[in-house]
Amino acid sequence: MERRDTAFRGCVPPEKRVAIALWKLATGSEYRTIGHLFGVSVSTVCRCVQDFCTAAETLLVPEQIRFPDEENFKEMAAYNEKRWGLPHCVGAIDGSHIPIIAPQDYHCDYFNRKGWHSIILQGVVDGKGLFWNVFSGLPESCHDARVLRLSALWELASRGNHFPAHTRNIGGVNTGYYILGDSAYPLLNWLLKPFHDTGRLTAEQQTFNKKVSRARVVVENAFGRLKERWRCLLKRNDCVIQLVKSMVVTCCALHNLCESYGETYNSEWDALTAVTVVEPVVEVAQGAEEGRDVREGLMRHLLL
Incomplete structure (x- = not known):
């Protein structure tokens, strides 16, 4: 989930991206509300949730849920x-x-x-x-x-x-x-x-x-x-x-x-x-x- 800084702006740290995704999963709050809480845009919240769930399905799910x-x-x-x-x-x-x-x-x-x-x-x-x-x-x-x-x-x-x-x-x-x-x-x-x-x-x-x-x-x-x-x-x-x-x-x-x-x-x-x-x-x-x-x-x- 780590991203690189660009010439225009710094990336959101991976710890914060994980926190945003976990807040969405734990509360079910709207993207706009979470964006105001963490000081990021709605699109950033959406991407954080998608990236976290994709990473979890790749790494965490096979480890925690298995036959x-x-x-x-x-x-x-x-x-x-x-x-x-x-x-x-x-x-x-x-x-x-x-x-x-x-x-x-x-x-x-x-x-x-x-x-x-x-x-x-x-x-x-x-x-x-x-x-x-x-x-x-x-x-x-x-x-x-x-x-x-x-x-x-x-x-x-x-x-x-x-x-x-x-x-x-x-x-x-x-x-x-x-x-x-x-x-x-x-x-x-x-x-x-x-x-x-x-x-x-x-x-x-x-x-x-x-x-x-x-x-x-x-x-x-x-x-x-x-x-x-x-x-x-x-x-x-x-x-x-x-x-x-x-x-x-x-x-x-x-x-x-x-x-x-x-x-x-x-x-x-x-x-x-x-x-x-x-x-x-x-x-x-x-x-x-x-x-x-x-x-x-x-x-x-x-x-x-």
Whole structure:
């Protein structure tokens, strides 16, 4: 992000350029307001944000958000089992809305059921609330299950190239590593979700749903802490779609950086809470039968 002085004027120091970008990400303030605060032009603020996010995607994101290796999977599974009692679980997946201004093209696709325009951020977190996979940029009209199918996670996991071939007998079923999702996601051997509540669930199924919901709260808390710390994701973002995508991924990497180093988080920031939206149930034939077997085995294990 460093620039050279010219014959006409001195460049903005890299420390100040980083500070300008971080102020934009942390507050979501308008370019003009930030320009007055730092004594630079609106165009300079815009360039600083773009350059910082580009540099972060090149250097910071690959370092902070990366697919775990086999040793990382073992550590995540051990942590989740110790904390939530769910063996072989390596994380939870969910989606979150990122407010934007109406784009010029296909703006209706970005209009959500809450009455504003947004894109979707899909995130997978470990038991500590750190993102190890993110995918963003699709319009709100895409269902969570479709967002998953269009992501790299789906492609790698469906081909068996993502989760290590490490199985464990759980409740009489050989189970590999898996993540937890809500009812909007398909039931697969590597993605488990609660039983759909038809009003006729058995006591065992209700107990299973409660345990899974307790474990899934980690991804909801991660989204909450992400947005409260980096408020450009909480307010309506006035940047173009492509830059918004870059800002989202950058903020996820910064979230991991702050959480890993124990950066102070003020609980008063949790004043605004997200409204839970009930998504329709989605099932797919491929892998659903194996997913049901894994879920039944896990339920038997939890009831022991």
